[in-house]
Amino acid sequence: MRGLRSYRAACTIDFRDRGLVAIVGDTGAGKSSILEAITYVLYNATTWDQRAVGQLLSDGAQSMSVELEFQARDQVWSVHRALHRAAGRPSTHRLRCLSDPAAGEYDGEAAVNAQVERLLGMSYRAYLAAVVLPQGRFQTLLQETPARRTGILEGIFRLTDLRGVQAAARDLGGRAGVAIGMLVTRREALLPDPAGTARTLAAELESLRGRESALVALQAEAARTREVVLETTRRADALRGHASLVAGPDGPVAPRLADLVPLAAAVRAELADGTAREEEARRREKAAADAAAAAAEVGESVEHLVAAAELLAGVRRTLADLEADLHSAEHEQAQLDAAAAALTEAEAALPDLEARSLAARQAAGDATGELERQRELGLRVREALRSAREASDARDVAAAQERQRRQALPALEEEVAGCGRAAREAERELHDRRRELEEAQRRDAAAHAAEGLRSGDPCPVCGRPLTEAFEPPPAGALGPLQQALGDADAELGRRRAAETAAVSRLDEGERRLAEAVSRHEAAEQVARERLGALRLVAPAADLGAGDRALLGPIDERGRELAAIADGLAQAAEQARDRLRDVRAGVEAARGEHERRTTRLEGERSRIREQRARTAERLRALPRGLAAPEAARAADLDDVIAAAGSRLDAATRQRQELDGLRAEVARLATVRAGLQRRLQDQVESPRGLAMRRALELRLRVDDGLRALGRAAVEAAPTGAAIEVEVSWAMELDRQAAELLRHLEDAIGAGERAAAAATAELERRLTESGLANAEGLEEELRGVSRQIGRVQSAMEAAEVQIPRAADLDSRIASGVEVRDSLLELARLVGDSQFVGHVIERLQRQLLIVASQILGSMSGGAYGFAANFEIVDRLTNQPRPTRTLSGGETFLASLALALALVEIAARSGTQLDALFLDEGFGSLDASALDDALSALELQASAGRLVAVVSHVRAVAERIETVLEVTRTAAGSQAEWRGATERELMLAEELESRLLA
Secondary structure: OEOEOOEOOOOOOOOOOOOEEEEEEOOOOOHHHHHHHHHHHHHOOOOOOOOOHHHHEOOOOOEEEEEEEEEEOOEEEEEEEEEEOOOOOOOEEEEEEOOOHHHOEEEOHHHHHHHHHHHHOOOHHHHHHHOEEOOOOOOHHHHOOHHHHHHHHHHHOOOHHHHHHHHHHHHHHHHHHHHHHHHHHHHHOOOOOHHHHHHHHHHHHHHHHHHHHHHHHHHHHHHHHHHHHHHHHHHHHHHHHHHHHHHOOOOOOHHHHHOOHHHHHHHHHHHHHHHHHHHHHHHHHHHHHHHHHHHHHOOOOHHHHHHHHHHHHHHHHHHHHHHHHHHHHHHHHHHHHHHHHHHHHHHOOHHHHHHHHHHHHHHHHHHHHHHHHHHHHHHHHHHHHHHHHHHHHHHHHHHHHHHHHHHHHHHHHHHHHHHHHHHHHHHHHHHHHHHHHHHHHHHHHHHHHHOOOOOOOEOOOOOOEOOOOOOOOOOOOOHHHHHHHHHHHHHHHHHHHHHHHHHHHHHHHHHHHHHHHHHHHHHHHHHHHHHHHHHHHOOOOOOOOOHHHHHHHHHHHHHHHHHHHHHHHHHHHHHHHHHHHHHHHHHHHHHHHHHHHHHHHHHHHHHHHHHHHHHHHHHOOOHHHOOOOOOOHHHHHHHHHHHHHHHHHHHHHHHHHHHHHHHHHHHHHHHHHHHHHHHHHHHHHHHHHHHHHHHHHHHHHHHHHHHOOOOOOOOOOOOOHHHHHHHHHHHHHHHHHHHHHHHHHHHHHHHHHHHHHHHHHHHHHHOOOOOHHHHHHHHHHHHHHHHHHHHHHHHHHHHHHHHHHHHHHHHHHHHHHHHHHHHHHHHOOHHHHHHHHHHHHHHHHHHHHHHHHHHOOOOEEEOOOOOEEEOOOOEEEOHHHOOHHHHHHHHHHHHHHHHHHHHHOOOOOOEEEEEOOHHHOOHHHHHHHHHHHHHHHHOOOEEEEEOOOHHHHHHOOEEEEEEEEOOEEEEEEEOHHHHHHHHHHHHHHHHHO
């Protein structure tokens, strides 16, 4: 745990393998906070309030965190909760199983709370009554109302499981009812008697199928007659279609072909004459082209000669430019030689200037280093002086806070003592009021017993008749005394609350005083350390003197060093500037010389390359125009003139070839025009006429085949137009003859169709039907009836096993539903639950009576209604009449009995925490109580006793001591030697007090 009440720092407590444990420590040390930590981490609550966990957060702490490992249902679990003071930071609630990761992990307050309650098997109130008995509330179960006590016991004895059984049975019964309702709905959707309905529909189906067979036979006969009529009609329509196609809208095809014969002869004659002229022009063109090719092979074509003339002109200009550039290069070389001599003289003066500049820079650097060291000394002294003064101020503030909090402590101690005295006075007043009420109740007992009796009536005690002198005693007034007792009890509660608050304030005052002492000591140490650090850099430093006395000499020396450094820096800068200027001039001159030299070499290289390229270009001239490779510009004039003469002759030869090519192109165009005319005016109309003739032939062939005759002769392929004309004339003749035959066949077909139709009508009339549509309608009606009956019969047959299955399931479901609802009624019976509670309470009180008797020397036991029985008088008495020690023993006996009875019912209560209460016991009762706790610990349970009573620590060997430190509370286990030493110190302190 960390940040919980007085446990500001982290504290870990290991209760494993512990039996009977005493948790001891001074008042306010943090003993009860251990129980608060366990309650918080399990139930997210405190022992006094189920929601006020924020009150556990330590003063000044920003977060509170508690993690608990515990064993429940044979598994080890870890639960962790954390609370933060910042409003926007959410709390942590996490539970996980350490022994079995598959058991799951839970996050969130609701999920963790529910799982913890399920694992422990008890609610928050049951936990406070059976596991943790907090300070001032250990009598909770003893003094609860019967209804609330029953609720606590139900949770501990797991009787709440009965409510789960009842809810589950009621839920299952309801679900069974819903399922039965769904089954009934499905059964109502079926036929009442599917088997009987199926038999009736089968007989009806047989009759309908006989009627259908007769109608189908009649339908087949009518269909055959109708097919004959339809076939005859279709043939007549087909022949009529052939006739219309053969007649066509275009008429005969032979005359159109005959008109094209004379035009075709004239166009073909013109095309033959144009082709001859074109072939002669092409022969002449080829001769001229061969001559031009021969000139090109020797390099004297027009293109070659033009290129040679341009090359010669360019070479002449290039040679003239190169001669001028060479003269300029020789002049530049003379200037470079003079500049090189001046540069050598300037470089000789540089070493002396560099030595002077270096000496000046070294002197300036030494002065600057001395100045920096002086400035660093000043900064260190100032920082150390500021830090020392701050530490001194903080020490004075801490001392003032310590004095203030030490002065406030006596008033808090006096307040605690006064509240304690007031609480004891309230206890005495309550005891007096309770004694007065008991005396009045005993007086009232006789009055109530004799109320309404007269002389002669039997005595309610001994049974003998009352004498004539009997007078019933007057009844007392208990109301005011009960009211006074309640007021005294309330006053005691208020004064105890005031005492608790005063103790808390005293604890807080002591804690703050300890913190102030710790801060004062820390501040004193820091002040000494920082004064020592100041005297390391300024041995004569004194915080009593002003800053000017300490820092003045340091600042003055700094100003002197700054002036010296400035003078030396200026001298070094001047020497550096002189050296930089001379060096820059030398570098610039050297760079310029190198650039000019490089440029001159490049120019010379360019001239050489240009001469080489010029010689190469001259070698590319035709053989008849050769020139010397090392020629000058004036040597090329004659070569240029010869190239011009040859170019003129080649140009005239090219012009003659171009004229011949133009003539060939013109004659080709004329020929192409004649070919287009032949195609457009002869071949295209001829093709169109032949396509129409071929289409007519196909239609004629179709008509002939329809009449069963031979087809027309096929059209001639690749024949002259005159042959095609003769074939077309024969085709026109056969088409006319076909039309006559088709008209004769159409008339015969129409007559046959009329005869077949008359025959069909006669047969339908003989069958009792008006027409064929009536037969179809009758047959469709019978078929629909057969379908409906067939579907209904099949549906009935399908429902037979489904109806039987649903009837069986409904009967079984009703039986299950009624059984579940009866179980829910029986389990929910208040008499049944009351009977179980009564039996468990009786067992609890029997065990508690045995334990209480052993701790009270046989003086006390428990009555059936949780009252206390005085075994000397065997009279019960209310628990509120017990003294503080008696109340503690009775509550302890109930808690131990709960552990025993819960173990019998399957609920493990293997830990018990008791907070105070032992101070109200005398030595004998304390010994008996501790013996009972030792017995529980010997059974393997953890029993932790929180007490400041010395006898408790003396009796219990295992001791957990809680102490307060400046950093917060800490809990540590004490061995045997430490325990004896602790007890001896406590005894010594009490004797001295």
